[in-house]
Amino acid sequence: MRALLQRRDMRLFVAGQLVSMFGDWALVLVLGIWAKSLTGSSADAGLVFFTFTAATMLAPLGGYVADRVRRRPLMIVVHLAIGLVVLSLLFVHGRDQLWLLYLVTFLYGLAGDVFSAARSALLRVMLPEEMLVDANAVLQTSREGLRLVAPLAGAGLYAAFGGGVVAVLDAVTFGLSALSLLALHVDEPRPEPSGRRFRTELAAGMRHIAHTRGLRQIVVGVAVALLVVGFAETLIFTILDRVLHRPPSFFGVLASLQGAGAIVGGLSAPRLLRQLSDTKLVGLGLIGFALGDSMFLVPHLAAVLVGFAVAGAGIAWLIVGFATALQLRTPLAIQARVSAAADLSISLPQTISIAAGAALSTFVDYRVLIVVMGVVSALSGVWLASRRELAAQVEPALT
Numbered sequence: 001m002r003a004l005l006q007r008r009d010m011r012l013f014v015a016g017q018l019v020s021m022f023g024d025w026a027l028v029l030v031l032g033i034w035a036k037s038l039t040g041s042s043a044d045a046g047l048v049f050f051t052f053t054a055a056t057m058l059a060p061l062g063g064y065v066a067d068r069v070r071r072r073p074l075m076i077v078v079h080l081a082i083g084l085v086v087l088s089l090l091f092v093h094g095r096d097q098l099w100l101l102y103l104v105t106f107l108y109g110l111a112g113d114v115f116s117a118a119r120s121a122l123l124r125v126m127l128p129e130e131m132l133v134d135a136n137a138v139l140q141t142s143r144e145g146l147r148l149v150a151p152l153a154g155a156g157l158y159a160a161f162g163g164g165v166v167a168v169l170d171a172v173t174f175g176l177s178a179l180s181l182l183a184l185h186v187d188e189p190r191p192e193p194s195g196r197r198f199r200t201e202l203a204a205g206m207r208h209i210a211h212t213r214g215l216r217q218i219v220v221g222v223a224v225a226l227l228v229v230g231f232a233e234t235l236i237f238t239i240l241d242r243v244l245h246r247p248p249s250f251f252g253v254l255a256s257l258q259g260a261g262a263i264v265g266g267l268s269a270p271r272l273l274r275q276l277s278d279t280k281l282v283g284l285g286l287i288g289f290a291l292g293d294s295m296f297l298v299p300h301l302a303a304v305l306v307g308f309a310v311a312g313a314g315i316a317w318l319i320v321g322f323a324t325a326l327q328l329r330t331p332l333a334i335q336a337r338v339s340a341a342a343d344l345s346i347s348l349p350q351t352i353s354i355a356a357g358a359a360l361s362t363f364v365d366y367r368v369l370i371v372v373m374g375v376v377s378a379l380s381g382v383w384l385a386s387r388r389e390l391a392a393q394v395e396p397a398l399t
Helices: 008-039 042-068 071-091 095-126 129-148 150-161 163-182 198-202 204-211 213-229 232-243 248-275 278-297 301-328 332-360 366-385
Strands: none
Touching (some): 008 095, 008 150, 008 163, 008 232, 008 248, 042 071, 042 095, 042 232, 042 332, 071 095, 071 163, 095 129, 095 332, 129 150, 129 248, 129 301, 150 163, 150 248, 198 204, 204 213, 204 332, 213 278, 213 332, 213 366, 232 248, 232 278, 232 332, 278 301, 278 366, 301 332
């Protein structure tokens, strides 16, 4: 990682992403707390996260755009635009404006999907292949490490001044991120049009995943786990209320513990990936999440805190392995579309599970849902970890 950060552009890039991710963590947490405070309903709070992930249904279109234009200018435009959208949260004053909170959440998720797809491709331009895992680890460690401060800061600002102040803070961070991208010295060639039909181009990412064994295994394994993992978005508010007897804002403390675990996971991910494989690292991450999730069954604060830290490490391994696999097994020309297709493939089951979790939590004991999450996640992780190791290499794009 030291060699990576010796590069001027990577230092600028990481700094800009740090600022932006701080705003992300602060606001996304507050959106859930805000909905809970406006309505008193854990289901309404869980639906915030459902709305956020539901935006991924449009991810393939965003990936198509990101592969047709230069990625850096696109990322600048996306962050400036969503920064303006976030400021509309200043008009949310009561339950009657709950629809606006959900609309901003949806657009926020959509912008994040487009930005993420473009960023994956831009890193391929900026770095040699051997540094990609380090870049993904730095970004993931930074992103999850910010849980140590950003959620607490967001929850604290919300409690003291309301959600509008957090929205303004997030808009400022988007502007600073755009400035850091503007300062990069990246020689990015303009993508050449392929001449193929729009529908063929739009589906290129999904076809590549379906015909690339390593990517197909990873996407299937993670998607199966996410069919139940989304239950946690609603269950955590139930655990806070009924088990820990804490207010919704205490979620910031739990998120910070998950960030601490993610720091350990992110720092260890490059070495683990080089010793194992991207597929096995993703499987190990799912197993780690399942172990952390099982700690939520213990009705004590200390156990829940430990569970969040363990789950954080697992999530970091999963994301670093997943992102690196997408980059190393995909041609640059369709990088953004493959990234967007992968996001869609895993976000669809996650969206379904968040909605199901919000509904099931009203009549199914929370402990039953936790057991289901743990068992399915562990089985998916074991399946991936037991796959025959295949070296990560770029597979040719299907024509």
